[in-house]
Amino acid sequence: MIVRESVCKTILNRGGLSDYTLNCYTGCSHACVYCYARFMQRFHPHDEPWGQFVDVKVNAVEVLKRQLRRATPGRVFISSACDAWQPIEAQWRLTRRCCELLLEHGFSLGTLTKSTLIRRDFDVFAGRPVRLGVTLTTLDRRLQQLWEPAAATAEDRLSVLRDAQQAGIETSVMLGPLLPFLSDSETQIEELLRRAAECGAKQVWVDALNPRPRVWPAVAELLRAEFPSLLPQYRRMLFDPAARAEYLSQIRTRVMAAARRANVADRVTACVY
Numbered sequence: 001m002i003v004r005e006s007v008c009k010t011i012l013n014r015g016g017l018s019d020y021t022l023n024c025y026t027g028c029s030h031a032c033v034y035c036y037a038r039f040m041q042r043f044h045p046h047d048e049p050w051g052q053f054v055d056v057k058v059n060a061v062e063v064l065k066r067q068l069r070r071a072t073p074g075r076v077f078i079s080s081a082c083d084a085w086q087p088i089e090a091q092w093r094l095t096r097r098c099c100e101l102l103l104e105h106g107f108s109l110g111t112l113t114k115s116t117l118i119r120r121d122f123d124v125f126a127g128r129p130v131r132l133g134v135t136l137t138t139l140d141r142r143l144q145q146l147w148e149p150a151a152a153t154a155e156d157r158l159s160v161l162r163d164a165q166q167a168g169i170e171t172s173v174m175l176g177p178l179l180p181f182l183s184d185s186e187t188q189i190e191e192l193l194r195r196a197a198e199c200g201a202k203q204v205w206v207d208a209l210n211p212r213p214r215v216w217p218a219v220a221e222l223l224r225a226e227f228p229s230l231l232p233q234y235r236r237m238l239f240d241p242a243a244r245a246e247y248l249s250q251i252r253t254r255v256m257a258a259a260r261r262a263n264v265a266d267r268v269t270a271c272v273y
C-alpha cells in the first residue's frame, strides 16, 4: 500500500447524494472490484492501481474549520469517494475529528462504510443526528473476498449495525451493488434484507451494478479469472440498453417481492435505474 500525504483546498463539498460530501482520503485500501470511486483516478492520476494507494489529506481538519465559518448546516455524506473508516483512519483520525466538528456546528451525518473501525466513533455519534450505514453485497464469504478483498466480512458489518443500534444510533444498509448472476437472486436478496432488518436497519437501499467509468475493466478481469462463463452476460447487462432495462426491471421485481416476504417493504428503496 502506497501512502502519501497531500493537502486539500476544500474538504466540505456540495454533493449530489446529500447536501455535502466529505472525503479525508483519496483512494481506498478496501480495493473493491466494482468501486465507483475508481473514477477519481481520472482527476488524481496514480501509477498504482485502485486499492493500492491512499493519499491522506493532512490538512483536512484545518480546512474544515475554515469552511465551517461560512457553511450553512446541512446533511453530510461520509464518504462519497473513499471509505472514511478504512484502516489508515485508525492512525490519522481525520474522519473522527471532522465528524466531531460537523456535529458541533449543527450538521447531520449520513455514513457508509465496510469497516468495523467506525465502532471507535460511536461515542461521537450517539444521541446526535447521525445515520450510520454499512454496505452489504453478499453474505457469501468467498464472493465477498473476491469482490471486496480488504473490507470487513459481511458478518462483521452486521455486528457493527447491531452494536450501533444498541448504542442508540440510527442505522441503515446499502445493499449494493448486487453482484449480477451471483448474489442477486430473490432468495439471496431476501436473506440480505432479513439479516439487515434483524440487525436493526431502519432503511435499506438496493443498488444494481452500474457501468461507471473504470469499473468495467476491473470487473471483466475478475470475471475472466473466476467466472469466465458470466463475461458475456455481464457485458450485455451493462452495455446493451435493452438487456440492461430488462435486468433492472427483474431486479426491481425481485427486491420488492423479497422485501414483502421479509416483511420489510416499508424500509426498502430500490435505487435501480
Ligand code: SF4
Pocket: 028, 029, 030, 031, 032, 034, 035, 036, 037, 081, 082, 083, 114, 151
Ligand atoms: S469501500 Fe467503498 S470506496 Fe472503498 S474500495 Fe470499496 S467501494 Fe470503493
